[in-house]
Amino acid sequence: MYAAWTVKHKPKSLKYVVGNKEVIQKFVDWVRSWEKGIPKKRAAFLYGPPGVGKTVTVEALANDFQVELVEKNASDYRTESAIRRFAGLASQYGSLFGGKRIVLLDELDGLTGTADKGGVKAITEIIKSAQCPVVLIANNAYDPRFSNLRNYCLLIEFKKPPAGEVMKHLKRICAREGIQADENALKFIAQRSEGDVRSAVNDFQALAQGRKRLTYEDVSWLGYRDRQETIFTVLRMIIYGKTCVGAKRAVDMADVDIDMLFEWIYENVPAHLTDPHDLARAMDALSIADVYRGRIRATQDWSFTRYVIDYMTAGVAMARQNTKTRGWIPFKFPGRIRMLSRSKAERAMQLSIGYKIKRKCHISAVRASKEILPYLRIIFKNNANMAAGLAKWLDLDPEMIEYLVGSKKKAEAIIKLLS
Amino acid sequence: MSFEMWAEKYRPKTLDDMVNQKEIVERLKSFVKSRNVPHCIFAGPPGTGKTTAAICLARDLYGGAYREHIMELNASDERGINVVRETVKTFARVRSIGEISFKIMILDEADNMTSDAQQALRRTMERYTETCRFILIANYSGKIIEPIQSRCAPFRFTYLPREEHDQHLRQIAEEEKVKLLDDGLDAIFEVCSGDLRRAINTLQAAASLDKPVDAKVVYSITGRANPADVQKMIEIAMNGNFLEARKQLRDMIQKYGVAGSDIIRQIHTEIFRADMPEQWKIKLADIIGEIDYRLVEGADEEVQLSALLARLVEAGYELRKANMV
Ligand SMILES: Nc1ncnc2c1ncn2[C@@H]1O[C@H](COP(=O)(O)OP(=O)(O)O)[C@@H](O)[C@H]1O
Ligand SMILES: Nc1ncnc2c1ncn2[C@@H]1O[C@H](COP(=O)(O)OP(=O)(O)O)[C@@H](O)[C@H]1O
Ligand SMILES: [Mg+2]
Ligand SMILES: [Mg+2]
Numbered sequence: 001m002y003a004a005w006t007v008k009h010k011p012k013s014l015k016y017v018v019g020n021k022e023v024i025q026k027f028v029d030w031v032r033s034w035e036k037g038i039p040k041k042r043a044a045f046l047y048g049p050p051g052v053g054k055t056v057t058v059e060a061l062a063n064d065f066q067v068e069l070v071e072k073n074a075s076d077y078r079t080e081s082a083i084r085r086f087a088g089l090a091s092q093y094g095s096l097f098g099g100k101r102i103v104l105l106d107e108l109d110g111l112t113g114t115a116d117k118g119g120v121k122a123i124t125e126i127i128k129s130a131q132c133p134v135v136l137i138a139n140n141a142y143d144p145r146f147s148n149l150r151n152y153c154l155l156i157e158f159k160k161p162p163a164g165e166v167m168k169h170l171k172r173i174c175a176r177e178g179i180q181a182d183e184n185a186l187k188f189i190a191q192r193s194e195g196d197v198r199s200a201v202n203d204f205q206a207l208a209q210g211r212k213r214l215t216y217e218d219v220s221w222l223g224y225r226d227r228q229e230t231i232f233t234v235l236r237m238i239i240y241g242k243t244c245v246g247a248k249r250a251v252d253m254a255d256v257d258i259d260m261l262f263e264w265i266y267e268n269v270p271a272h273l274t275d276p277h278d279l280a281r282a283m284d285a286l287s288i289a290d291v292y293r294g295r296i297r298a299t300q301d302w303s304f305t306r307y308v309i310d311y312m313t314a315g316v317a318m319a320r321q322n323t324k325t326r327g328w329i330p331f332k333f334p335g336r337i338r339m340l341s342r343s344k345a346e347r348a349m350q351l352s353i354g355y356k357i358k359r360k361c362h363i364s365a366v367r368a369s370k371e372i373l374p375y376l377r378i379i380f381k382n383n384a385n386m387a388a389g390l391a392k393w394l395d396l397d398p399e400m401i402e403y404l405v406g407s408k409k410k411a412e413a414i415i416k417l418l419s
Numbered sequence: 420m421s422f423e424m425w426a427e428k429y430r431p432k433t434l435d436d437m438v439n440q441k442e443i444v445e446r447l448k449s450f451v452k453s454r455n456v457p458h459c460i461f462a463g464p465p466g467t468g469k470t471t472a473a474i475c476l477a478r479d480l481y482g483g484a485y486r487e488h489i490m491e492l493n494a495s496d497e498r499g500i501n502v503v504r505e506t507v508k509t510f511a512r513v514r515s516i517g518e519i520s521f522k523i524m525i526l527d528e529a530d531n532m533t534s535d536a537q538q539a540l541r542r543t544m545e546r547y548t549e550t551c552r553f554i555l556i557a558n559y560s561g562k563i564i565e566p567i568q569s570r571c572a573p574f575r576f577t578y579l580p581r582e583e584h585d586q587h588l589r590q591i592a593e594e595e596k597v598k599l600l601d602d603g604l605d606a607i608f609e610v611c612s613g614d615l616r617r618a619i620n621t622l623q624a625a626a627s628l629d630k631p632v633d634a635k636v637v638y639s640i641t642g643r644a645n646p647a648d649v650q651k652m653i654e655i656a657m658n659g660n661f662l663e664a665r666k667q668l669r670d671m672i673q674k675y676g677v678a679g680s681d682i683i684r685q686i687h688t689e690i691f692r693a694d695m696p697e698q699w700k701i702k703l704a705d706i707i708g709e710i711d712y713r714l715v716e717g718a719d720e721e722v723q724l725s726a727l728l729a730r731l732v733e734a735g736y737e738l739r740k741a742n743m744v
Contacts, residue, residue, distance in 0.1 A: 266722060270661050270662050270665065270729075271662065276659070276729075276732050276735075276737075277733060277736075279661060279729050279732060279733070280726075280729040280730050280732065280733040282729075283726040283728075284726050284729070286722060286726065287710070287713070287718075287722055287723050287725075287726035290713075290718050290719045290722045290723065291713055291716075291718055293719075294713070294717050294718045298716075298717075335669070336721065357424075358493070358496070360423070360424070361424060361426070361427050362430075362471075362474065362491065362527070363470070363527075363616075364493040364495030364496045364527065365493075365495075365496050366495040367495055367528065371616075371617070371620075372424070372620060375620040375624040375640075378624040378627060378640050379623065379624050379627040382627045382628050382629070383627035383628070383629065385422075386422050386627050387627075388422075389422025389423075390423070390424065392422075393422060393423045393424075
């Protein structure tokens with residue numbers, strides 16, 4: 001089975017915790033100060049947004065310093081008496097064998113209900129008499145419930161690490177998993193996570209698990225994340241459906257249109273139907289669904305849509321006769337859509353080159369971008385001299401040159417020839 | 420260092436330099452001689468000299484300052500009715516000064532004009548006949564509305580015959596010091612079928628590879644389904660790797676712009692050459708035929724062809740099973 005990468009690749013040492021360097025140093029200094037006697041503040045209150053490494057910092061520190069960590073989170077101390085029992089640990093000098101210990105009360109935001117008032121009060125009392133470092137963690141230390149408690153704590157605020165720091169962590173996972181990932185793919189994931197390292201790691205696992213290489217195209221569809229869950233459920237209902245009705249019903253659940261759903265199914269069927277006969281039947285069903293799409297276009301009669309749905313859902317579900325269910329197979333974003341959306345920006349670029357050609361060649365920009373541009377591309381890829389000459393003659397911008405040669409380095413070489 | 424697109428560099432400057440289209444050239448020359456030009460439609464396939472003829476006519480008529488007397492407007496880029504109204508009117512209504520009292524408006528790729536725009540154009544043509552003559556250029560004159568057609572002198576351009584095509588290309592190759600081999604020339608004609616713009620562009624792109632231009636070089640640069648690629652894709656499918664085969668198909672269609680009909684034709688040829696039981700060939704031919712028909716009807720090329728690939732996967736699987744017992 002697959003282990004969650006947030007656990008598998010959790011930093012075991014502070015040197016692998018990314019971001020918040022000064023904040024962590026402040027925390028380390030405070031823990032160190034216990035070696036010289038009990039400091040004024042016997043508790044540290046780490047707070048900040050989720051997934052930035054508060055818990056992991058305490059765990060890694062305990063590991064680095066070789067101290068015992070007694071860790072509880074809110075669900076463990078629902079009642080006041082539970083807290084008192086647990087907190088007793090903090091009032092002893094150390095563990096049975098004379099080692100040092102740190103007591104961690106995690107996820108204080110989760111303290112609710114009856115435990116709430118008395119609970120916070122109990123914690124405050126424990127801190128007052130603590131004989132070892134007590135660490136509290138919550139998202140919001142300024143919750144009014146904590147106003148008294150705060151007086152006894154060293155407040156340490158964790159901020160969202162910048163994307164560059166998040167990337168460092170992802171790169172470490174790459175190295176450990178043997179994955180080759182494009183720099184800009186990692187950057188995309190990191191930026192999207194907005195400093196939430198946990199969600200970045202989860203996204204990254206969903207995309208990269210089981211692969212050797214991860215490109216930008218593989219990740220750029222992450223924008224669809226919220227819809228991802230639903231579409232995966234829908235695909236499962238269709239590809240693994242047992243009845244026609246069940247498979248057809250999936251369409252109502254999908255929050256994408258029929259054409260987009262078709263693309264999702266078309267992309268994912270082959271990886272899930274490995275028996276050649278099943279595969280052939282499923283692709284056949286999809287091709288017939290496509291024929292009905294054509295009939296809709298030809299007649300403008302949308303009532304044919306029901307046959308499109310029959311074939312792309314029930315047709316695909318019934319294709320499955322021999323394929324055995326195997327382990328988890330990830331669903332992929334439709335590759336063709338990825339290509340299409342990329343080509344939108346590409347078409348704009350092509351047209352602007354088309355306008356440059358038009359000025360010289362008595363041909364429309366539209367046609368030039370379709371008929372002449374492909375030749376330019378061949379020339380630019382093969383012959384820097386000729387390319388430079390044509391770039392000058394056509395008065396092309398550097399980006400256009402780069403687009404035509406397909407590489408920044410080669411473009412620079414051509415531009416150099418220009419001057 | 421001086422380079423241009425060769426198609427431009429070798430575009431004829433006067434009617435005398437035009438290759439072929441003899442009758443057309445003769446008629447146009449008679450217009451020059453009489454210093455009068457009617458409205459014209461130049462129709463015919465691409466790269467046969469329509470635009471060139473229009474510009475040569477203007478140059479021969481007006482001489483060196485011909486640019487002041489003509490305007491080129493391309494309907495593919497400006498299809499709307501307003502452009503015709505405004506641009507054309509502004510240009511057409513101001514009388515030309517000089518010996519010839521009219522200007523020439525060249526409306527290129529006019530078959531891309533909306534019919535509304537053409538209606539507007541018709542009125543403009545009538546109104547300003549005194550001061551402006553129109554040359555409409557189109558691939559299909561059928562797409563020009565009847566009332567305009569009836570006001571214009573029609574000229575039909577045809578593809579250049581093989582000899583003149585070859586001679587023209589050989590001449591360019593010589594000027595540019597490119598080694599153009601016979602089979603390279605065959606391939607260019609095969610791929611471009613007499614469209615001189617494409618032929619010259621193909622020659623230039625092939626020449627950029629800096630080696631003698633033979634058939635292999637020509638096919639390698641023209642988005643034609645390369646028989647070797649199709650063969651490889653079939654092989655991958657028959658070996659059971661559907662995903663890889665579909666990826667190759669997708670690349671051919673999306674990256675290299677190969678037409679689905681071209682691919683299916685190749686598959687059809689390959690199947691009959693392939694090493695498989697005869698019954699299978701005819702079974703597959705039936706499927707290929709059906710899919711070919713669907714493509715003609717406008718179905719999605721990748722979806723249809725990948726259904727065929729899945730059938731090839733199945734065929735390969737069955738064959739392996741049969742061989743094992
Ligand atoms: N700064 C970080 N450096 C490395 N990994 C991190 C960091 N922050 C979070 N993680 C990853 O996310 C998981 C959850 O982080 P955690 O420390 O529990 O976040 P918080 O306590 O701030 O909500 C960790 O187990 C680790 O895998
Ligand atoms: N009849 C011709 N004689 C000489 N060159 C031609 C002829 N037809 C086409 N060409 C070449 O092809 C190019 C494109 O021709 P053009 O007149 O623009 O074609 P279209 O018929 O599409 O308007 C020209 O620049 C020229 O080099
Ligand atoms: Mg935590
Ligand atoms: Mg033209």
